[in-house]
Amino acid sequence: MAEEKTYVEDVDRSLYDFRNEDKDSFKLDEGLTPEIVKQISEEKNDPEWMKDFRLKALEIYNKMGVPDWGPSIEGLDMDNIVTYVRANTHMSATWDEVPEEIKDTFERLGIPQAERESLAGVGAQYDSELVYHNVKKEVADQGVVYTDLESALWGPHADMIKEHFMKLITPRDHKFAALHGAVWSGGSFVYVPPGVSVEIPLQSYFRLNAPGAGQFEHTLIIVDEGAYLHFIEGCSAPKYNIANLHAGAVELFVGKNATLRYSTIENWSKNMYNLNTKRATVEEGGKVEWISGSFGSHVSYLYPESRLMGRGARAEFTGVTFAGNGQNLDTGCKMLQAAPDTSSFVSTRSISKDGGISTFRSSVVITEAAKNSKSAVSCESLMIDDISQSDTIPAMDIRTADADVGHEAKIGRISDDAVFYLMSRGLSEEDAKALIVSGFADNVSKELPLEYAVEMNNLIRLEMKGSIG
Amino acid sequence: MSASLLEIKDLCVNVDEKEILHDINLSVNPGEVHVLMGPNGAGKSTLGFAIMGNPRYTITNGSVCFDGEDITEESTDKKANKGIYLSFQNPIEVPGISLGNFIRNALERKTEKKIRLWDFKKKMKSALEVLQMNPEYADRDLNVGFSGGEKKKAEILQMLMLKPKLAILDETDSGLDVDAVKTVSIGIEEYKKEVGGALLIITHSTRILDALDVDKVHVLVDGKIVTTSDKSLIEDINENGFERFL
Numbered sequence: 001m002a003e004e005k006t007y008v009e010d011v012d013r014s015l016y017d018f019r020n021e022d023k024d025s026f027k028l029d030e031g032l033t034p035e036i037v038k039q040i041s042e043e044k045n046d047p048e049w050m051k052d053f054r055l056k057a058l059e060i061y062n063k064m065g066v067p068d069w070g071p072s073i074e075g076l077d078m079d080n081i082v083t084y085v086r087a088n089t090h091m092s093a094t095w096d097e098v099p100e101e102i103k104d105t106f107e108r109l110g111i112p113q114a115e116r117e118s119l120a121g122v123g124a125q126y127d128s129e130l131v132y133h134n135v136k137k138e139v140a141d142q143g144v145v146y147t148d149l150e151s152a153l154w155g156p157h158a159d160m161i162k163e164h165f166m167k168l169i170t171p172r173d174h175k176f177a178a179l180h181g182a183v184w185s186g187g188s189f190v191y192v193p194p195g196v197s198v199e200i201p202l203q204s205y206f207r208l209n210a211p212g213a214g215q216f217e218h219t220l221i222i223v224d225e226g227a228y229l230h231f232i233e234g235c236s237a238p239k240y241n242i243a244n245l246h247a248g249a250v251e252l253f254v255g256k257n258a259t260l261r262y263s264t265i266e267n268w269s270k271n272m273y274n275l276n277t278k279r280a281t282v283e284e285g286g287k288v289e290w291i292s293g294s295f296g297s298h299v300s301y302l303y304p305e306s307r308l309m310g311r312g313a314r315a316e317f318t319g320v321t322f323a324g325n326g327q328n329l330d331t332g333c334k335m336l337q338a339a340p341d342t343s344s345f346v347s348t349r350s351i352s353k354d355g356g357i358s359t360f361r362s363s364v365v366i367t368e369a370a371k372n373s374k375s376a377v378s379c380e381s382l383m384i385d386d387i388s389q390s391d392t393i394p395a396m397d398i399r400t401a402d403a404d405v406g407h408e409a410k411i412g413r414i415s416d417d418a419v420f421y422l423m424s425r426g427l428s429e430e431d432a433k434a435l436i437v438s439g440f441a442d443n444v445s446k447e448l449p450l451e452y453a454v455e456m457n458n459l460i461r462l463e464m465k466g467s468i469g
Numbered sequence: 470m471s472a473s474l475l476e477i478k479d480l481c482v483n484v485d486e487k488e489i490l491h492d493i494n495l496s497v498n499p500g501e502v503h504v505l506m507g508p509n510g511a512g513k514s515t516l517g518f519a520i521m522g523n524p525r526y527t528i529t530n531g532s533v534c535f536d537g538e539d540i541t542e543e544s545t546d547k548k549a550n551k552g553i554y555l556s557f558q559n560p561i562e563v564p565g566i567s568l569g570n571f572i573r574n575a576l577e578r579k580t581e582k583k584i585r586l587w588d589f590k591k592k593m594k595s596a597l598e599v600l601q602m603n604p605e606y607a608d609r610d611l612n613v614g615f616s617g618g619e620k621k622k623a624e625i626l627q628m629l630m631l632k633p634k635l636a637i638l639d640e641t642d643s644g645l646d647v648d649a650v651k652t653v654s655i656g657i658e659e660y661k662k663e664v665g666g667a668l669l670i671i672t673h674s675t676r677i678l679d680a681l682d683v684d685k686v687h688v689l690v691d692g693k694i695v696t697t698s699d700k701s702l703i704e705d706i707n708e709n710g711f712e713r714f715l
Contacts, residue, residue: 420523421561423545424554425575425627432546439565439610 034058037182044185047153049162057171057181064175071299071328071357076245076273139198144229145191146202149218152189161189164220168251168279168307176247176275180216184249187217192227194255201263201449203232219250223258223286230261232452244272246297252280254288256310261289263448265456268297270326275301284310284339291447292319294331295459303361305334308342308370319348320441320456323356323388324463332361332393335375337403342366343374347443350381352388353463359391362407368399378408382440384433384464434464473534474499474667475520475553475635480531482512482519488529489515490692497635502661502668502681504703507689508711513671514558516689517639521555522548536634550579552666554633556624558640562612568623569593569607572630579631596629599659601652618649625656629663636660637669642677650676657681675703690714 037058041051066073139146145157152161171181188204204219223229233250246268254260260280268274274297280288290304306315317333335344350358360379381390392409414436422432438445438457445453475497482490489512497503507513519526520533522545532541540548566574573589597604600622612620621641628636638657642650654677660666661681670677686702687694688711695714696702 415561416524418561418563420521420545421557422563424521424549424557425571425631426546426549426578427575428546429544435566436563439563442565442610445565 032058032061032179032183040183040185044150045154047158047162050153050165053166054182054184057166057178060171061175061178061182064178066175067301070301070330071359073273073275073299075298139200139202142196142198143193144196144198145189147189149187149189149220150185157189157191160191160222161220164222164251164253165218166249166251168253168281169249169277173277177249177277180218180247180249180277184216184218186215187219187248188221189219190221190223190229190231192223192229192258194224195226196224197228198230201230201232201261203234215246215248217248219248221251221260221262222253223255223260225255226257227255228259230263232449233262233264234267234452234455244269246272246274246276248276250276250278250304252278252288254280254282254286254313256283257285258283259287259289261291263291263452265293265295265448265452265459266297267295267459268300270296270298270324272297273299278302278304279307280305280315281307281309282313282315285312286310287314288316289447290315290317290319290333291444292317292331293441293444293448293456293459294319294321294329295456295463296327297329298327300329300331302329302331303334303363305336306344307336307338308344309338311339312341313339314343314345316345317348318346318443318447320444321348321350321358321360322441322460322463323350323352323358325354325356328357328359330359330361332359332363334363335365337364337366337370337373337375339369340371341373342370344376346375346377346379348379349441349443350379350390351384351437351440352381352390353384355387355389357389357391359393361393361395363395363397364405365397366400366403366405371400371402373400373402374404376406376408378406378410380410380412380440382412382414382437384414384437430464431461434461437464472499473497474501474536475669476532476534477520478532478534480516480519480533481529482515483527483529484515484525488692489526490519493531493692493694495687495694497667497669498684499634500665500667501684502670504678504683504686505669505671505689506673506675506686506703506706506711508715509673511689512692513673513689514639515692517555517637517669517671520548520637521545521553546578549575549633552634554628554631554636556621556628556636556638556641558643560612560615560620560624562610562614564610564613566611567608568611568626571611572627575627575631592630596626599629600626600656602626617644618646621645621649621653622656625653625660629656629660632660632664633666635667635669637671639671640673641670642672642674647676653677654680675707678703688714 034055037054041054166181169177171178190202192198221231252260252262282288288306294300294302304317308315315335321329321331323329333346337344344364346362348360350360352358362377364375364377366373366375377394379392383390390411394407396405398405414433418436419429419432422435423429438460441460445456448456473496477493477495480490480493481488493516505513515526519528522543528541532539534540535551535553573584577584593607594604597607602622612623615623624641641653645653658680683700686698686700688696
């Protein structure tokens, strides 16, 4: 039978790849010195302790080597990365005050629509600075704080931030955590008081814009005893030819009997080095739920960690990764179970296509104290063709005999029978395959609010274009 | 001459280099009901798959014409959108899309028009009622966790909604209990009544045929059509089996 073949090197990302001229942005010299870090600190009007913190982090950064165990990051040249770019705009309370050009960018990313969908608050980050920020009244009335981190450093929760900032992820963790500590800029601070349940998800949408700019946003979320929060972080970046770096940090503090759901759809441009660090600590009876979709980027290192420190604390990680042509995505998660009766549940799916490399790394550590704890890890891989690669690297360190630990890995292909079945109802081969891949990734899309699930399935459809042959 | 809807000429079909169907000739006129019977392994399902264009089945000789067009080399989705429907013996489970959304998706592709959700839901509701299916099936992932009977009903449901000109039912009655066969038969009658389409019913039993006006019965043995007759042949086979054709 006649076969239609299409050869497409890269998907049409024009929907996501647009950029504004960075005509009037403020830029610092390229390269990283104490002078630059001081300049950043002054520009950001840091408290004194934060300036000292940055300088110490810079020292650590200069002493540490780059990781030598994962995908190559040779393409990164820190001397050529402008670490701090800020759009010439200030915080805006209403949408009308946001400059047209920037608004246009957000418009195309669908932020106002999302807000119309009655989401609680929007903190969208343009380059390194928060430009638009709004928390709906009813959320603020509950005593919930949702603001940018910079202004929070001078607000009523300044001490709380000082107490928690980079205590979970310290600059000594790795070189890019140190870099983050030195140059972090922008990001969100959320505090949910005891017993408060935030009914609607809070969301933040940020993106890189200027060529050669890194983005080092810091997210700090504290959910106090018995409280509930769903936080959604979405990223999308335009495409550039020179290497871009993302080294953000996410620190989540989940109090006693509190629950935090943290959802992310990352959609980086294909030249991005995404070296993000995310970590949660969970107290007695608390729960953290990570929902994570990783798309785009040239190289990713991403292993959100959950530290279960109190009795009965729980963590769930649900993730999907899609590696296409020229992409090497090293993702997974870490679970540290350091108290009795804790449980961790991991379900990940990875898709590789057109020579893309997808590696799933998991680490489960159950300490001697964590009697009667459970862990279940399951990862499934789908290979679209013969030239792609998929690896699973599970690590387990179990220090007590009184634990129930399971690991399961599967690898598969798209079934010809399924493609034929869907085509027999009139779907094109491409659509049939995209549908099957979306179905494979439904562990994540089922957990996302509808508009995000739709966006994720759109991304999958884009990535699957031209995969017939 | 070609008033016929489906015209199969001298069709030979290979699976894994082995010829399964030999010189099949079959002609179905619009609205006719044809039955294809035969013992296990005769190649009945192969014919359905070959007509629909399953890539595992290679047509080595002959042609398939539909609605006056040669579709021998056409892709499966195009055949479907021209109005051929194949009900699978073993429907595939597809997580990630609900039965309802899938049908709506397929309908919009076929008609190249957006379908108003309200209209669609109304039609779905009545089709589900015909098949005595719980409405919640529309919201469940396509075939995922459906029982054998529900899967078959879901196939007939899709047929009712997509309204093909020709429906090929591959062993739709196999593995169904008496009540389910009755329900499926009602669905098929509804299709005849509402759509007036043609049917090619592949079966090795006859229960599903009781209520239908059958125009022709073909018997397939060892990849060849050995006889074609009217409805009376069904009774004959019921009593004597396929022995005399072997």
